[in-house]
Amino acid sequence: MSKFHPDYFLLMGIPGLEYCHLQLSIVFFIMYVLSLMGNSTLLLVVGITESLHQPMYIFLSMLSVGDILLSSTTVPKTLSIFWFGSHRISFNGCLIQIFFIHFFALTELSVLLIMAYDRYIAICHPMYYMTRLSASFIRVVIVISMARSVVIVVPIVLLARRLPYQKSNVIQHTYCEHMAMARLATADITVNIIYGIVIMVCISVMDLFLIAMSYVFIVRAVMALSTSSARRKTFSTCVSHICVIVLFYVPAFFSFITHRIPHKNIPPYVHILVANIYVLVPPMMNPIIYGVRTKEIRQRILLLFSGKK
16 A cells, blocks of 8 residues: 555544444444335335335335435444444455545435436426426436446545545544544645535535525415415425435534534534434434325325235
8 A cells, every 4th residue: 555545444433422322333233124124115016016116116116216226325334333342344345435425415406406307207297297307317326326426435445535534534434424534644634625615516416506596486386286285285295305305404404514513513423424314314214204295106005015916
């Protein structure tokens, strides 16, 4: 390994909460298992139910796949730290983890944007739903979403790799978070911080703006409906998507901002807990939200577990 890069880093878990690592590990493990079970069940239900082979449910399946992969990128290593004291991770392994964390997170942002477009077409232009959201369109947006994520994430990895790490190799975190790693460098990390902020503004804020615009048109279309029951029924199809957006963006923004603009009044363990919430809570809650709020999925899940066809 280069003299500027250590052979490995040591992930220390959650400094300041060492006394409750075991209790936290149990909570994380339960949330991770629920996430795997919930998203796998949702994928199974959509896969075996021909009537659910529609754009809305395909996008939901994409979200479930992203949830499983995002949480699986971090949680197993976190649990190995808590349970077995497996703190070591290779330098390249750390970079790989950074890549996949950001790749899956950004891809999920793209999926949430696509789902907003799906609801916009379904409510505002229902006659054109199947033609605009054709199989070829879905394939194209999947490729574009993944390509966008790669183009954005590769510079993050390269910026982290270029830095010299000649003093400490101890990362105060449960996984290799970009800024937690970059702050160990013995060089200026301004470029890393600026790039992250630019990405936040250009990608996340732009996506949120487009999602907000789609809901402006959706609300207009809903309010034009003749009866309150019709308005309530139509808008209820969007509630699950709105809940998932809030659940994903709020901890993501908090984690992003606090890692780049540290606040003296916020203990370090709060940053790390929020970072773990970001990769655990949305994947666990998304299938629950859609399972409860979406009649078709709820009915198929009940039939699946009751053994009826």
